[in-house]
Amino acid sequence: MRQDPALSRRGFIAATLAAGGAALFYVRPGSQPAAAATAVLLNGWIRIAPDGAITVFSRATELGQGALTSLALIVAEELALDPASIGVEMAPVTEAFMDHGNTLGYGVGAAYYATWGSLSSRDMDGSMRKIAATVRVLLLRAAAQTWTVPESECNAENGVVRHAGGRTSTYAALAPTAATLPVPQDIEPRPRADWRRLGRATARFDIPAKTDGSAIYGVDVKRPGLLVATIAQCPMFGGKLESVDVSTVEKMPGVKTVLALEDAVAVIATGYWPAKQGLARLRPIWRAGDRKAADSGAQYASLRRAVQAPDHLFLPKGAQAAELLAAHSAGMAAATAHLEALYEVPFLAHAPMEPMNATAHITPHGAELWVPTQFQSMVRDVVAELLGLPGEKVTVHTTAVGGGFGRRTEIDYAIQAAKIARHTEQPVKLIWSREEDTSRGYFRPMAVMRLTAGLDAKGEPTAFSFTAACPSIMDYSIERRHGAPQQEIEEAGLANARDLPYALSAQKISLASADLGVPLTWMRSVGSQASVFGVECFLDEMAAAAKADPLAYRRRLLRQRPRELAVVERLAALAGWDRPAAAGRHRGFAMNAANGSVVAQIVELEVSAQRAVILHRVYCVVDCGVAFNPDAVVAQMEGGIIFGLTGALLGEISLKDGAVVQKNFDSYPLLTLAQTPKIEVSILQSDAPVGGVGEEAVPPVGPAVANALFSATGQRLRSLPLMRQGFTLADAI
Amino acid sequence: MTYSLSINGQQKTVIVAGDTPLLWVLRDNLGLTGTKFGCGAGLCGACTVHLDGQPVRSCLVTIGAVAHAKITTIEGLSADRSHPLQRAWIAEQVPQCGYCQSGMLMVAAALLRDNPRPSEEDIRSTMTNLCRCGTYPRVKRAILRASSQRGNAP
Numbered sequence: 001m002r003q004d005p006a007l008s009r010r011g012f013i014a015a016t017l018a019a020g021g022a023a024l025f026y027v028r029p030g031s032q033p034a035a036a037a038t039a040v041l042l043n044g045w046i047r048i049a050p051d052g053a054i055t056v057f058s059r060a061t062e063l064g065q066g067a068l069t070s071l072a073l074i075v076a077e078e079l080a081l082d083p084a085s086i087g088v089e090m091a092p093v094t095e096a097f098m099d100h101g102n103t104l105g106y107g108v109g110a111a112y113y114a115t116w117g118s119l120s121s122r123d124m125d126g127s128m129r130k131i132a133a134t135v136r137v138l139l140l141r142a143a144a145q146t147w148t149v150p151e152s153e154c155n156a157e158n159g160v161v162r163h164a165g166g167r168t169s170t171y172a173a174l175a176p177t178a179a180t181l182p183v184p185q186d187i188e189p190r191p192r193a194d195w196r197r198l199g200r201a202t203a204r205f206d207i208p209a210k211t212d213g214s215a216i217y218g219v220d221v222k223r224p225g226l227l228v229a230t231i232a233q234c235p236m237f238g239g240k241l242e243s244v245d246v247s248t249v250e251k252m253p254g255v256k257t258v259l260a261l262e263d264a265v266a267v268i269a270t271g272y273w274p275a276k277q278g279l280a281r282l283r284p285i286w287r288a289g290d291r292k293a294a295d296s297g298a299q300y301a302s303l304r305r306a307v308q309a310p311d312h313l314f315l316p317k318g319a320q321a322a323e324l325l326a327a328h329s330a331g332m333a334a335a336t337a338h339l340e341a342l343y344e345v346p347f348l349a350h351a352p353m354e355p356m357n358a359t360a361h362i363t364p365h366g367a368e369l370w371v372p373t374q375f376q377s378m379v380r381d382v383v384a385e386l387l388g389l390p391g392e393k394v395t396v397h398t399t400a401v402g403g404g405f406g407r408r409t410e411i412d413y414a415i416q417a418a419k420i421a422r423h424t425e426q427p428v429k430l431i432w433s434r435e436e437d438t439s440r441g442y443f444r445p446m447a448v449m450r451l452t453a454g455l456d457a458k459g460e461p462t463a464f465s466f467t468a469a470c471p472s473i474m475d476y477s478i479e480r481r482h483g484a485p486q487q488e489i490e491e492a493g494l495a496n497a498r499d500l501p502y503a504l505s506a507q508k509i510s511l512a513s514a515d516l517g518v519p520l521t522w523m524r525s526v527g528s529q530a531s532v533f534g535v536e537c538f539l540d541e542m543a544a545a546a547k548a549d550p551l552a553y554r555r556r557l558l559r560q561r562p563r564e565l566a567v568v569e570r571l572a573a574l575a576g577w578d579r580p581a582a583a584g585r586h587r588g589f590a591m592n593a594a595n596g597s598v599v600a601q602i603v604e605l606e607v608s609a610q611r612a613v614i615l616h617r618v619y620c621v622v623d624c625g626v627a628f629n630p631d632a633v634v635a636q637m638e639g640g641i642i643f644g645l646t647g648a649l650l651g652e653i654s655l656k657d658g659a660v661v662q663k664n665f666d667s668y669p670l671l672t673l674a675q676t677p678k679i680e681v682s683i684l685q686s687d688a689p690v691g692g693v694g695e696e697a698v699p700p701v702g703p704a705v706a707n708a709l710f711s712a713t714g715q716r717l718r719s720l721p722l723m724r725q726g727f728t729l730a731d732a733i
Numbered sequence: 734m735t736y737s738l739s740i741n742g743q744q745k746t747v748i749v750a751g752d753t754p755l756l757w758v759l760r761d762n763l764g765l766t767g768t769k770f771g772c773g774a775g776l777c778g779a780c781t782v783h784l785d786g787q788p789v790r791s792c793l794v795t796i797g798a799v800a801h802a803k804i805t806t807i808e809g810l811s812a813d814r815s816h817p818l819q820r821a822w823i824a825e826q827v828p829q830c831g832y833c834q835s836g837m838l839m840v841a842a843a844l845l846r847d848n849p850r851p852s853e854e855d856i857r858s859t860m861t862n863l864c865r866c867g868t869y870p871r872v873k874r875a876i877l878r879a880s881s882q883r884g885n886a887p
Contacts, residue, residue, distance in 0.1 A: 063829075063830060064828065064829030064830035064831060064866050065829070203823065203826060204826060206828075206831070207822075207823055207826060207827075207828050207831070208814060208823055209831075210828035210831030210834050211814055211819045211822045211823060211827075211828065211834060211838065212767065212807060212808065212810065212811070212814050212819060213765070213766070213767015213768065213806065213807035213808050213835050214767065214808075215831055216766070217766075217769075217832060219766075219769070219770060220760075220766035222764060222766075228761065253750065254750075270761075271757055271761035271762070272757055272760070272761060272770070273750075273753045273754060273757040273761070274750075276773075351865060352830070352832075352865055353769070353771050353777065353779055353830065353832040353833045353863070353864070353865050353866075354769070354771075354830070354832045355770070355771070400830075400831070401830060402769070402830050402831070402832030403830045403832060403865050403866060404830075405865070431770070433773060434771065434772040434773055434774065631826055632826075635826065635829060635868075635871070638867055638868075638870050638871070639829055639866045639867035639868065640867070641867065642864075642866075642867025642869060643865070643866075643867055646865075664772055664773075664774050664776055665772050665774075665776040665777055665863060666774070666776055670863045670864075670865060671867075671869075672861060672863070672869075673856070673857060673860045673861070673862075673864075673869040673872060673873065674857040674858065674860075674861070676867075676869040676870065678870070679870055731857060732857075
């Protein structure tokens, strides 16, 4: 979700390889008493057991994106093995397996174990490919040394090292020797041209257990003596619990105890239903916080004021503010036509299908947590701090995760579970109701964007500006509260408006900071959800003012960007853009270049006389450099498009008197199967490094729909959700 | 109250308040966690099970009202992921996070039993379960795949 992180992998690899050199050893793992001796290679990332079983550790969480399968594919490629023969386990949440090299985006000065920012594949590309390649060389060297033959005459394939002279030995037999050898620092992974396993559609390993109910999500965790809690939190953000009468509820069958927290009340019971029944009987008295209760209307009004007076100018590297502003003014002065528009997006809830939950067991020896989370190291550190324990006394188990989308980078529910479990000897599973999940944040920020452009007599842009008034995610996210610097102030508001692929000269990109008192966090593609909506719709406005075809106009602005242009050309061909649309159908285009990938989409729709919108097709082309598992990339494009349609067409979190109005899926609807258009995805392989795919398909689809609606109706929609602007969404056909 | 239940072909006895939704009896009393809690209001379908073969959102029915029925959960769809829909789900690589898929499969299984060759329109009108990851296109494909396999079977 974070954009444009500085990917400094070198430090990580060097540290891992060096640590591997120091820590290579041959152990009898205490945690697996039944297992015989296992060779631990490269600091434990890869383990080879005597029976030949190969296990790789992941610090990427499986969120349904196929991260664990990609990791297995990488190891399979370098070690020349069947991917299905490789076991992938979540690495322990300990220092050795954290990202010390800032690989996963900006750091907080500590180590990270997290899944975000479309970074999992990029992390693996930069680290695990090299680690696995190094293991292969160590196995070859062990064989060469044992047989006193040249390493170059040995070959590793399907679990066996073979010498040209005919001698063979299994990886398992060689592993103990390999683990004692000095670790080379300069091994290169296989070049793409030689790949035999990576880059081919591979069935995901996590899928079978998701077809028979056997996958264990956080909400499914079973422990001996387990209690279940549910919670009501103060409906006003920043408010507190004033008082609550617990006398009758604590006598209800199944209820163990009622616990008053600072801003919430929890009922602990033998199961979810008695806990929920108890909670429903409580009449907690809430006290509003210091901030004035807000309504969405007032919040929009304050952002509309703020956007007129930005307080932060984005300066590209080497640029001087005075020169940039002068160039922009000159560009505007040279224009013969001026355009200006405000675009607006509301708060959004992530609404993963698995409501927030966490299980905690706190004993005199330490704390153990089972959490569906995207941010294991923060769970460990914050719970340790809360309980006054050293980090190593807090064990965090990652469960299957019923949807993350960024919401599970926050750990509020895990902190609550630990606070509750402090009061019981038994483990406690805290489960939020759907109503709590929808209404309690953390949200995608509300934003108001002001865009302006100057056009010359031919309609070509002479100047361009983008200003976002948007509250800062970093003011609320857990990272900021635990020491992250404010360097990312631009993150949510500007996103990739800072780095548009279009040749828009005399650009001015600025931010008006704001605080609406509503907790915010990263949501799948983060600020691009807003900025791509504003920019791609405004480009259509510019094209219309220039009386140009929207795609022809963009093609001119992408002349210097061959990669983006190639995506546009492939997409235009796929969608038949240069031929007229079928009668009654209208098309819109939008593109998102972010996180090392380029995704462009064309939406084809129809609007009935009653203003019902029928989505016919979404065409999508992605260039993510290379796709480790192409079918998983297609699935991410499909999922991103549907996530984007829900957000842009239907999604809105609004506030009234300081409390969120929406509670469940009746007031916070998701796109349905019946409304979902046919989606056609094409992957364009390029020489670019591997890019992200988890987030990048989300932003373009909303503006593509808005642009198609303009083509259909002549009406320019500049506020989300689009279906609250006088249209309804019909079933697709 | 004590209830004797027929679940996935087995008799089970639970002692639980009669107003407890079937969902929570399955999950908290019987440990059958394949049936998921999504909304608690019959809106998402993640908790769908079969009562006497009919798909029902188990968060909306109380144990007292359904104790007489034959209950089938995702764990009882097949013993070994051999149901044509489970095979199709794997072949089409349907699940992402997977949380909604038990409910999707149970609705689809009832659809195919009553209507072995459903049209796309049948699928659209029946599959009202919500999925946040966006697996709908593959859900549709997998149902069509399973139905055509079934049609080819002797």
